[in-house]
Amino acid sequence: MNGRVHVAGRGRIGGARSMGGARVRPTATWIGAAIAVAVGACAPTGGVPESPRPSAAPEGALPPIPARRGPLALDVVYPQEGAAIAARDSTFVYGSTGTGDARLWIDGTPVPVQPNGAFLAFLPVPPAGVYRFLAVAGEDSVRLERKVRVPPPQPLLSADSATILDRTIAPRGAWAALPGERIAVSFRGTPGGIATLVLPDGSRIPLVERSVIAVADEAQRAFARDTAALASERVRGVSEYMGEFPAMPLATPSPAIERPTLAEVPTPTRGGFAGAILELVVRNDTARAPLPLNLALLDPDRLPVAETFDPEPLGRTGDGITVGRPGPGYTYAYFWPDGTRLTLTGQRNGEYRVRLAPDLTAWVDARDVRLLPRGTPVPTGRVGTVRFAPGPKAVDVRIELADRFPFRVDEGDRSITVTIYGGTADTDWLQYRSVDPFIRVAEWEQPADGIYRLTLDLEDEPWGYQTAWAANGDLVLRIRRPPAIDPERPLRGLLVAVDPGHPPAGANGPTGLTEAQANLAIALRLRPLLEEAGARVLMTRTDMTPVPLQARTHAATAADADILVSVHNNAFPDGVNPFANNGTSVYYFHRHSVDLARSLQRALLEELGLRDLGIGRGNLALVRPTWMPAALTETMYMMIPRQEAALRDPAVQERIARAHVRGLEEFLRGRAFRRERSALP
Numbered sequence: 001m002n003g004r005v006h007v008a009g010r011g012r013i014g015g016a017r018s019m020g021g022a023r024v025r026p027t028a029t030w031i032g033a034a035i036a037v038a039v040g041a042c043a044p045t046g047g048v049p050e051s052p053r054p055s056a057a058p059e060g061a062l063p064p065i066p067a068r069r070g071p072l073a074l075d076v077v078y079p080q081e082g083a084a085i086a087a088r089d090s091t092f093v094y095g096s097t098g099t100g101d102a103r104l105w106i107d108g109t110p111v112p113v114q115p116n117g118a119f120l121a122f123l124p125v126p127p128a129g130v131y132r133f134l135a136v137a138g139e140d141s142v143r144l145e146r147k148v149r150v151p152p153p154q155p156l157l158s159a160d161s162a163t164i165l166d167r168t169i170a171p172r173g174a175w176a177a178l179p180g181e182r183i184a185v186s187f188r189g190t191p192g193g194i195a196t197l198v199l200p201d202g203s204r205i206p207l208v209e210r211s212v213i214a215v216a217d218e219a220q221r222a223f224a225r226d227t228a229a230l231a232s233e234r235v236r237g238v239s240e241y242m243g244e245f246p247a248m249p250l251a252t253p254s255p256a257i258e259r260p261t262l263a264e265v266p267t268p269t270r271g272g273f274a275g276a277i278l279e280l281v282v283r284n285d286t287a288r289a290p291l292p293l294n295l296a297l298l299d300p301d302r303l304p305v306a307e308t309f310d311p312e313p314l315g316r317t318g319d320g321i322t323v324g325r326p327g328p329g330y331t332y333a334y335f336w337p338d339g340t341r342l343t344l345t346g347q348r349n350g351e352y353r354v355r356l357a358p359d360l361t362a363w364v365d366a367r368d369v370r371l372l373p374r375g376t377p378v379p380t381g382r383v384g385t386v387r388f389a390p391g392p393k394a395v396d397v398r399i400e401l402a403d404r405f406p407f408r409v410d411e412g413d414r415s416i417t418v419t420i421y422g423g424t425a426d427t428d429w430l431q432y433r434s435v436d437p438f439i440r441v442a443e444w445e446q447p448a449d450g451i452y453r454l455t456l457d458l459e460d461e462p463w464g465y466q467t468a469w470a471a472n473g474d475l476v477l478r479i480r481r482p483p484a485i486d487p488e489r490p491l492r493g494l495l496v497a498v499d500p501g502h503p504p505a506g507a508n509g510p511t512g513l514t515e516a517q518a519n520l521a522i523a524l525r526l527r528p529l530l531e532e533a534g535a536r537v538l539m540t541r542t543d544m545t546p547v548p549l550q551a552r553t554h555a556a557t558a559a560d561a562d563i564l565v566s567v568h569n570n571a572f573p574d575g576v577n578p579f580a581n582n583g584t585s586v587y588y589f590h591r592h593s594v595d596l597a598r599s600l601q602r603a604l605l606e607e608l609g610l611r612d613l614g615i616g617r618g619n620l621a622l623v624r625p626t627w628m629p630a631a632l633t634e635t636m637y638m639m640i641p642r643q644e645a646a647l648r649d650p651a652v653q654e655r656i657a658r659a660h661v662r663g664l665e666e667f668l669r670g671r672a673f674r675r676e677r678s679a680l681p
């Protein structure tokens with residue numbers, strides 16, 4: 001998808017975490033991180049840092065940390081000076097003293113120093129945002145201060161006067177909606193008040209008060225092992241007021257608030273005011289704030305139509321795909337090639353709402369579409385003949401469409417379903433065009449108006465697929481046949497894309513090893529091992545030059561790679577306890593990659609004995625390609641001293657690479673075996 005969506009900021013949640021394009025939304029407010037987090041049985045109490053227990057998993061089958069006796073040289077790798085810390089209670093701190101002989105205190109708390117001088121601690125975030133370090137080795141000592149930015153404390157509101165917290169007012173910005181749509185409005189302010197939304201016509205909408213609940217943020221939910229302990233708690237001293245109003249044209253007087261691009265908002269008349277106002281009355285005091293919203297109404301009979309268009313250069317930072325999301329800014333659910341035509345029904349700042357079916361919408365980034373001239377008819381019409389064109393490596397499924405409707409592809413174990421939004425079934429003919437049994441049976445259905453579904457039952461599991469618009473407007477779904485696999489030498493003849501994760505971005509370790517270096521070292525050992533096993537190898541990089549994510553995935557797809565494996569090592573977001581939560585994990589995105597992820601995970605665990613964090617479905621660029629099974633390995637955590645030291649060790653790099661080969665082979669053998677068995681009479 002477009003580079004800007006997830007090259008840099010995406011992977012970082014203000015922590016040291018930076019997987020291959022992880023998308024975790026930062027929790028924007030001071031509420032978000034305000035919860036005390038207790039992870040597992042070894043949660044920090046009273047500010048005493050944990051140290052790794054001798055028998056705990058971080059050691060696994062790793063060699064001991066080698067000793068280093070250098071001069072005392074204190075280097076705090078995380079957090080960096082001026083960094084914004086996303087957690088308010090505790091987070092990790094790591095770096096090196098330059099020598100294993102040092103003793104270290106952070107904010108007065110003794111912190112274990114490893115034999116190579118590395119240290120890692122999980123400590124309360126200093127409320128004033130200043131960490132104080134003291135390192136002592138023999139006669140030498142060094143002090144260091146590190147200033148960071150911490151989430152602001154909750155503002156103290158006087159109970160006697162009315163305060164509306166301006167930045168909590170929602171909605172704000174440039175919106176467009178359909179007539180009659182209900183628009184939710186809310187703000188936070190002094191508890192115990194009476195709140196009202198006053199509309200330009202003078203009508204008054206009462207808002208309801210409720211307590212503010214601080215919830216644990218998404219990072220904790222996703223990356224802490226024990227989330228049962230994550231509780232929501234009431235925030236005292238502030239209330240939320242909320243309600244809804246029927247969409248109507250609104251304009252704010254503030255020129256700082258942008259205007260929607262899908263329709264016009266009214267121009268405020270001189271002296272008049274076409275905006276809405278929030279009012280909060282507490283005892284004898286009244287606070288007012290303009291609703292910072294420019295809201296336009298769309299004409300339901302003349303909805304805007306847009307065409308998807310990835311503005312980023314193909315194969316560099318773009319991939320010619322526009323992402324559709326279930327909600328504004330939410331996760332990825334649809335992948336539309338350039339030229340897909342969308343009917344728009346709303347706008348929220350930089351995102352447009354797309355109508356898929358009468359009761360189904362999606363959201364797209366406004367920069368990923370071109371608006372077609374006003375009056376362009378909305379995409380509608382028939383879904384006609386479906387024809388297959390079987391080839392040696394893939395079967396093309398051509399679907400005749402009246403327009404380039406949005407669609408979605410879903411995989412089953414031995415099936416693929418294409419759902420087309422906006423078209424009406426008129427499929428008199430389904431033409432197989434060959435006795436080829438790969439597509440066993442094709443069937444269409446129209447479960448609801450505006451939803452057409454084509455289900456293809458396959459003889460074998462699909463290896464991958466691709467979608468594209470043909471010049472004549474047909475939707476072409478290319479389903480990839482599994483390659484021939486020799487169970488004796490399963491990698492023989494296959495093309496394996498090996499992606500050493502990062503740069504740009506990436507994690508780092510206490511003694512300064514970067515993830516990009518560690519990943520490359522493993523990948524450079526993996527290449528000859530794969531070649532020995534009979535595979536050809538495509539490396540997405542062989543040196544430390546930064547390569548954009550889309551360039552990596554594009555290279556693998558363009559070369560018809562049979563498998564893609566992205567080699568990473570992990571980091572945590574702020575606030576997650578590294579001692580309790582580190583281990584090995586492997587990510588996938590598409591169903592046809594699950595077995596690959598599990599085989600790699602099993603092989604890595606067997607080799608290194610680290611904690612099993614399981615496989616995960618992650619919305620990461622390197623596992624989103626549809627054309628081949630793709631997995632992203634997170635073998636170790638860069639910030640754990642023992643694991644960082646192991647990643648520097650050529651023998652361990654070799655073991656990780658060999659485990660990757662075994663995982664790939666096990667996956668391939670499994671697929672070959674299943675196919676053989678299913679071919680039995």
Ligand SMILES: [Zn+2]
Nearest residue numbers: 018019020568
């Ligand atoms: Zn990474």
